[in-house]
Amino acid sequence: DQQVKQNSPSLSVQEGRISILNCDYTNSMFDYFLWYKKYPAEGPTFLISISSIKDKNEDGRFTVFLNKSAKHLSLHIVPSQPGDSAVYFCAASTTSGTYKYIFGTGTRLKVLA
Amino acid sequence: GAVVSQHPSWVICKSGTSVKIECRSLDFQATTMFWYRQFPKQSLMLMATSNEGSKATYEQGVEKDKFLINHASLTLSTLTVTSAHPEDSSFYICSASNQPTGSPLHFGNGTRLTVT
Numbered sequence: 001d002q003q004v005k006q007n008s009p010s011l012s013v014q015e016g017r018i019s020i021l022n023c024d025y026t027n028s029m030f031d032y033f034l035w036y037k038k039y040p041a042e043g044p045t046f047l048i049s050i051s052s053i054k055d056k057n058e059d060g061r062f063t064v065f066l067n068k069s070a071k072h073l074s075l076h077i078v079p080s081q082p083g084d085s086a087v088y089f090c091a092a093s094t095t096s097g098t099y100k101y102i103f104g105t106g107t108r109l110k111v112l113a
Numbered sequence: 114g115a116v117v118s119q120h121p122s123w124v125i126c127k128s129g130t131s132v133k134i135e136c137r138s139l140d141f142q143a144t145t146m147f148w149y150r151q152f153p154k155q156s157l158m159l160m161a162t163s164n165e166g167s168k169a170t171y172e173q174g175v176e177k178d179k180f181l182i183n184h185a186s187l188t189l190s191t192l193t194v195t196s197a198h199p200e201d202s203s204f205y206i207c208s209a210s211n212q213p214t215g216s217p218l219h220f221g222n223g224t225r226l227t228v229t
Contacts, residue, residue: 002156009154032215034218036220041122041204041222042222042223043223044157044206044220046219051215089156099145100147100159100162103149103158104156
């Protein structure tokens with residue numbers, strides 16, 4: 001049972017344009033969400049997070065949007081740069097009960113120069 | 114801050130031997146450490162959660178006798194893959210946290226295990 005899903009395994013975007021990565025979840029108990037960036041043979045690097053009390057959080061070129069009713073979140077990268085090319089994972093957790101983070105299947109982003 | 118170091122970064126071992134992977138939090142005390150496994154082109158699968166000084170909590174389907182986890186101090190957790198087999202070949206990643214829930218996890222750089 002995949003509680004966190006990223007339905008697009010890959011995405012290609014032109015440099016300077018917007019990259020939009022999507023993530024869906026099924027567990028309504030999730031109330032804290034994160035995006036990580038990962039290069040091959042390395043551990044994930046934290047990018048940005050959002051609590052369920054918000055619907056938007058922005059940090060530089062990265063913005064995360066949360067739609068609780070749709071159980072959907074997205075990561076926007078504007079403008080996209082070649083160095084953004086990596087695999088992006090969304091993750092979800094609950095701030096009560098069992099303390100663990102569940103990861104999505106990842107989206108490979110390729111930013112074309 | 115919040116640096117997690119994992120060692121070794123890669124290891125090759127023969128079938129039937131055991132391999133120990135170390136995870137250290139370098140600049141903070143990690144009350145909780147998580148061990149993940151990643152198969153090629155797949156998600157990070159949570160294997161177990163360990164709290165300092167107590168037994169690890171394993172996810173369903175993960176054999177606790179095969180993947181021994183020790184969290185003896187607030188800065189060190191170890192994962193031992195016992196009697197390794199080729200199907201145990203994978204990328205193992207640890208993460209640590211010193212915060213209550215609702216804060217990011219910090220990850221090590223992972224260990225590529227190849228069992229021949």
